[in-house]
Amino acid sequence: MLIYADDNMPYAREFFSHLGEVRLFAGRTVQPSELQDADVLLVRSVTKVNQALIAACPQLKFVGTATIGIDHIDREALAARGIGFSSAPGCNAQSVLEYVLSSLFWLTEKYQWDLHSKTVGVVGVGNIGRLVVKALQAMGLNVLQCDPLRAAQEPYFPHLSLQQLLPQVDILTLHVPLTRQGLWPTEQLIGPRELKQLKPDCALINACRGEVVDNQALLAEANTGSGRPLVLDVWANEPDILQALIPHCDIATAHIAGHSVEGKARGTEMLYQALCDQLGHSAELNLTQVLPEAQFTELKINSNFSLLDVQNLTRLLYDVRRDDALFRLHLQHKGFDWLRKSYPARREYSSLRLSGTQVPTYLKELGFSSQ
């Protein structure tokens, strides 16, 4: 069996070699003709699995994407050929939460906010949005939620329409999939009209998909001197992004919010399990067997630890300013995809075990583990 895997998929050989021959390919630039003898195709978000690619691979039996987003996959075309499919729901949700928290803590410091007096709007309350809501509420912030699909199914879900939510929030964070059809499409969900509905100083965080925000409208607003705090991990038309936006961003990164070591490895593991299920094999390897030891694993929390110390604690694991600095330094010469490919290791909060008799519950809600 020939298994083709994106060369940005960690541990692909470790997981899949006992099922077949693993060959690696460059996800962004691969041509369908390079994959024509594939039985299994394992991609990330940069490979468009469309009709042309599927038609070029007559033996294809399984396609997996080690990502949460599936907007790059033509699932109807796969189903029409009876090709098995799996994505990796939730694999890097914690990683995105940590990106959002680090960004919030930095904005708080930069603008000297009283974070706990802020109202945060979370749009899209699925695997990631739920973690964000839980973490912010645990820290005592006021959180408003918008998710019309959940509202339609869950009578007690505290949904506000986008129009109700936008004028009320001080920080808006987006966690929707990129969709172009259906009752609630998200392409250009935030455009000129929505930007006007927001408070002028409302911060905007986009770590879902670039096309969810009208990038030209953001630039037009920024060029008026609006000064709206901006955190952009994702951009319209990656990797050829609207570079004029970068100087207006407080944090600008190369679509790496989900790139924790655990988040990427979990994606590979989820595809491995899905392929084993399809083949009727039992899995021989799991995540804990492949993850390297973290550089530090234990920390004692004392009784005088307070909410004010959370920012310092989280910075031990991840400070988004590192990725912002790399982006501004290297984007021009090395490019968007180089930044993603050479992403430095970052471990999730759960890699640090907190000890002490009084570890506050909110730290567990953020994803830290305790003894």
Ligand SMILES: NC(=O)C1=CN([C@@H]2O[C@H](COP(=O)(O)OP(=O)(O)OC[C@H]3O[C@@H](n4cnc5c(N)ncnc54)[C@H](O)[C@@H]3O)[C@@H](O)[C@H]2O)C=CC1
């Ligand atoms: N920057 C990065 O590195 C990463 C980005 N992502 C992006 O984040 C997206 C969300 O991830 P998850 O939370 O895991 O997905 P999910 O599918 O668990 O949740 C998405 C939620 O958005 C809601 N939704 C859909 N349309 C909406 C609309 N018009 N308005 C409001 N809510 C709407 C859905 O009902 C669902 O609850 C992914 O689809 C992916 O595109 C995911 C991982 C990493």
Ligand SMILES: O=C(O)C(=O)[C@H](O)COP(=O)(O)O
């Ligand atoms: O899971 C997703 O969806 C993402 O956006 C990933 O975190 C980033 O995807 P890749 O481009 O690294 O596949």
